[in-house]
Amino acid sequence: MNTTQQHLLISDVKDDLVLLKNGGGVLILQVSAVNFGLLSEREQMGIIFTFAQMLNSLSFSIQIFVYSERLNISSYLTLLDKAQKAQTNPLLSRMIGNYRQFIRVTIKENDVLDKKFYLVIPLYSLELGLTASKESLEQKIKTVLLPRRDQIIRQLNRVGLRATQLDNQKLIELFYNIYNGYFVETIPAAGETEKIEVSLKKPQPIPQSKPNTVPSPQAQETSPLVSQPSRTHPFVVEELEE
Template identity: 30%
Template sequence: MKFPSTQTFINIDNIRNDIIILKGGKMRAILKVSSTNLALKSQEEQEATVFSYQNFLNALDFPIQILVSSRFMNLDNYVKNLQNLVDKQPTELMQMQTQEYINFIEEFLSQAHIITTDFYVVIPFELIDIEVDEGGGGERLKSLLGKQSELGSLEPEKFLSYKKQITQRAEFVASNLHRIGLEAKLLTTEELISLFWSLYNPEDLRKRGVIQSVFT
C-alpha cells in the first residue's frame, strides 16, 4: 500500500520568486524581523515603543500573522571551523588557547542547549474577484483560479502583477516596523524553503541537500 507523501497534507502548492503559493489561490510573503528587549529600555522608551506598535497595528488595512520560531542552535559547523584553525595559528600558545576554547565550547554544549528564537511576519494576499451574476445582478466572490495548482503556473505577467501587490504590503509593514526600531527582511525562495524544512523536520536539520528539491 502506497501512503500519501507529506506534501499532500501541507497547504503549500509552490514557492516561486520569494512568494509562497498556497493551495486554493492564496499567496503569502514572509518577513524576518529583528527583536528588541523592552526590559532593557527606560520607562519612556518602553512607552514610545508600545505607542509606535499600536500605530502600526492601526495603520494596517489587511491581516497579518506573527510567527515565533524557537529551536536548538546547532554549533557543529562553528566548532568544526575552529578545529580547522588550530594548526593555522602562528604560535604554539595560540594553538593551545584555540584548542582550550574548543574544549570549553564542547563541554558547555554537552551540559546545556542553546536556543535561538526567530520572529516572522506573514503577509497575506488572496486572489478574489467580484463577479456580477447575470441573472439577479447580485455580487458573488469567486476565486480567480478554478484549480488549486494553476496559480503556481501563472504566466509571468500576471504573477509579477500579484507579486508587486503583496510586495507593496511587505514594504509597508517593514517601513512601519522600522519606526519601532525593528529591521525586517523579505525571505528569499531558498530561505522560505529552509524555514519550512526546519519547521516540519525539527530533528533533521542537517539534511540541507534535500532542501533544494523539496518543492521542485
C-alpha cells in the same frame, strides 16, 4: 501512493512567495530582534507606542511567528580549531583550546536555542476574486502583497527593526525545518565526529525499603558503616556517545 505534500496547504514556492492550494498566497518577512530588557523605560515605552501605532494603521491581517531551533555551532568550532592551529603563541593557543572545549561541553549538556522571528502577510482567495488563469492569479497576488510588504518594512524601521523578505531557498528551508523538526546535533571534534542522542534505560526495580528498626547498642558498635543503596527512578534519560 499518498505523500505528505498532498496534506499540506502549500501548492508551490515561486517568486519569493508561497502559493496556496485554495488560491491564496503568503509573503514572509524575517525580522531582526531587539534586546528589550536592556533599554531604558522611556525607550521601552517608545517602542511599545510605535508598535501599537503600526498595528492600528494596518488594514489587513498579519501573523507573527516565532521559531526556535537548536543552535548548530559546527562552523564556529571549526573556526576556533583553525585559529588554534594558526596561533604561534603557546599560551594563546592553549586558551583557545580551553575555550573551544568549554563551548563543546556547554552545547552537549544544555540546549542552546536560536530564536527567529517572522512576520507573515497572508492573502486569502476571497480577496482576489475570480481569475482567468494561474499566471494572472500569481500576478494579482504579487500586486497586492508587495505594497503591503513595503508598508510593513517602513513601519518596522520606525521601531528600529529590520525586515527582509525570504527568497525561495529560505522559504523551502523554513518549511522543511518546521515539518522535520527533529535532528541529531553533530559537534565535530578534532578529527572525529560525535553524535548526541537521547534514549531511555530499561525499567529497573526499585529496592524495597525495610521498616525502620532501632538497632541495639551492641550492633551499633560492631557494625561497620555501609552506604545505603540509592533509589533509582525506573526511567532515566542518559546521553550516549559514539
